[in-house]
Amino acid sequence: MDYIIGVDVGTTSTKAVIYTLHGDIKGYSNQLYPLYQDTPDTAEEDPDEIFNATVKALTDVVSKVSGTVRAVSFSTQQHSLIALDKDHKPLTKVITWADNRAEKQATEASKSGLGMKIYNKTGLPIHPMGPVYKLMWLKKEHNDIFENANYWVGLKEYLMWRFFGQLKEETSMASATGLMNIFDMDWDDDILSWVGINRKQLPELVDPTYQLTGMDNDIAAEIGISPKTPFVMGATDGALAEIGLGAIGKGEVAVTIGTSGAVRTFVDKPQLDPKGRTYCYPVMNGKWIVGGPVNSGGIVFRWVRDNLFAPEKATAKMLGMDPYDFLTEVAKTVPAGSDGLIFQPFLGGERAPIWNGNARATFFGLTRSHTRAHMVRAALEGVVYNLYSVLLALQEAVGEPTVITATGGFARSALWRQMLADVFEHPVTIPEAFESGCLGAMVVGLISIGEADDLSVVKKFIGKQNTYQPDPSNFENYRDLLPIYLSVGRQLESEYDSIAEYQRKHPHPEDKKD
Template sequence: MDYVIGADIGTTSIKLVLYNTKGKVLGYVNNGYKLYQDAPGMAEEDPHEIYLAMLKGLHDLTSKVDNPSDIKGVSFSCAMHSLILLDKNHRPLTRALTWADNRAYKYADQLKHSDLGPKLYQATGTPIHPMTPLTKIMWFRNERPDLFKKAHWFVGLKEYIIYLLFGTLKEDYSIANATGMFNIHTMDWDPTALKVAGVKRDQLPELVDTTYQLKGLNSHVVKLTGLDPKMPFVIGASDGPLANLGVNAIQPGVLAITIGTSGAVRVITDKPKTDPKGRVFCYYLYHHMWVVGGPVNNGGIVFRWIRDQICGSEKVTAKELNMDPYDLLTKIASTVPAGSDGVICHPFLGGERAPIWDANARASFFGLTRQDGIPQMIRAALEGIVYNLFAVNKALEDVVGKPKSIQATGGFARSGLWRQMLADIFDQEVTIPKSFEGTALGAATLGMLSLGLIDNLGEVKNFVGTTRSLEPIKKNADVYKELIPIYLRLGKKLETEYKAIADFQREHHEG
């Protein structure tokens, strides 16, 4: 039997899944690591902690097979937008700044509202936002010139780990696409973006396709993991596009909606497409396969905030009942009708990416009366998460048209209330694929193609497994049709004040 490992390097953990060539899961490891948030806007990881977590995971999975040579390859997925500064000897000068690091907000805002901002977006397919390495490099150049001057290389997390594994710096088109410095029309680093960043082409890794194979594994890694030294690694792609592949949302018009800690709405097209209003991204996956969509910062993390900050007594009750607090909160929310009795939540606890791309965005509840309480607030927060995904989809429809079908995945899919809420708010049938760790499966499938173990990416349909579908409930959908325009209009009005309140909060914090 031949095996492939899909390795998904995420924001708080690395997930490694051992698959056979039929897509069956034969082993799973989830190794966590710390997200450092010691200062306002900071969100960093230690790349060596991630490297060690990966080595341990590879060792544990390799020990599950009788013959390590039966593992034909490891294929990577990685979270987008990370940045590490390296010195001339490839030693890190910084930790890895993740997509969630917002400290470059000032430079992103300046660039976004300059004449150059829209042109860069059209060239790169990456919205101007502090998540991008482009704006993070601008931040270093202006705020930490000492580190910027010492830096010889500017790389992402995947590229640095590949360097530790193979001693070479390579970057796949998909990860490069999300830096804000890669031109989606020339498939090369964009000269204008590099000039804006203040970096030279030879300070960035060599670009390769997503099926590129790395060979010559470091002997130290072989010793620690037990892997066959001749086994190739497939460089893979970024997590968003691979999530689409992993749930078999690769045909035009098939919308993939993911809600985990954060969330995303994405669809595949056969060529690069951008939005005149700059609301969606366009990222490369494979030949004639581009993923157009929008990521949101505020998914399940909002539900966690509700649990921890609003529902303290409910947490205690859940513990007394030996019940998952999320299950109890969902049960409480289900006692309130669709629309939360007119309470609307804009769930922007962590700023927001799509569709407004505003790091200054803040959360709010609107419509509260004396008759409302925790049940309405819980449901309104859950609805607000889905309203925002619906707003992303409306922007997406302007670029690629109305979706033919919806595939929904992520931790939220375990909740019957959320599943139905998604169908009702989108007023469309929603399908829940069974696939386990879809992003890792996407990485493994791309790896199988590179290694010649499958003929085309469409074979992922055989790996996903059975699915279940939900139809919208008409009376609920009708309520949401009344409330969504209010949500959208209110959001427009609030946008004009986000910067003012964010500036006040920063000044107050610094004081």
């Protein structure tokens, strides 16, 4: 039997799923790796740890079948940057999307107008996540690295170099760097000049369906596949998660909440926001993705678990209960709207829709009558409020959604799913499709090897879907609170820089370097 593998190289792990060509799942692997956060603004990973995890994930799933692997296709986290020397050895770790050290460069670009010039050419919002701003930061703060770098790549490009000894970058990933012009689909010479790098330092641009062959023989033998097996470049994790959900038609909006979150939709041509609140990147076959990612997803729930309910976390584990399930039960004891307690969920800066790396979290409206249970529910609601504010910005560009599909770790929680439907005042569909990023990558792989004509084939693989209807009894609470949530954020914005600067000058002991 023939098989195809979809790989999703994420922020915390690499997942691999091996499928038959008809979409039947025959094996799954999830390999974890650490995120290094030595300071509050740092978020790095070791590229070789991720490579080893990817090899292990592939080895695991290949061992579960007997037959021929026709292709391996990749979904990979966006906005990463690695400096390589002349021998393609890393001079830096992977500077991830979550790294905030280029905040000053992004702020300066915003004030000078350079940021909007870059946005209007590339679709990349003004934020330190962007590799273009990371390059400006390295040039300013680590000029020795900047001057000694022979190549600049992202994580996917480095992995492909390790596998094949070739430097290629597909256009979907390149568009998220802030260096590629989305209208001519080429590296932008003006931006390269502004940053101080040249084309020879960047990979060759290729399509998402481009195949790499001729893998290193030893690596192929370790995985258990032929070195002739094509690796399909694939696309960004956001785009492929959207495809894996089947949200590929006009007006079909996908909401994901994992560690972080996003609201996205496909369009047929580039659509930029005059206010720069949403990104716009090409995907493939005349499809463009418009949307907004948020830092504040499941990581907020984890913070509540570890910091507000640490004793209960241990007790829940002793009782054989998932601590998140316990917290969900706690949140259910509080009515919609948390009796007027609002949480701004910006624990680590924020991307869409405010694009402010210095944003900080806030409980607003706290009174003596509020309890930790209120704080749990308010935190969950704050994440959904923020996603709704992204949807509002997205609607200005593409209109009202016809379908809202949601996925991610949050989808385990019936409370959170219902909360999404209630705040959005729209039915929310939850597909049972497994690992949407891997599935999206697999679909691109099928197209690449000629086993599918277009993205619509994904509809065959989605499987059962459950739809949550909004509860009208909760509308009034959320309608009253959402304007307050938005207003509080606007009024606090002028103080985000001040408090962030204070925190950098007086870091918490756990945030200091060893």
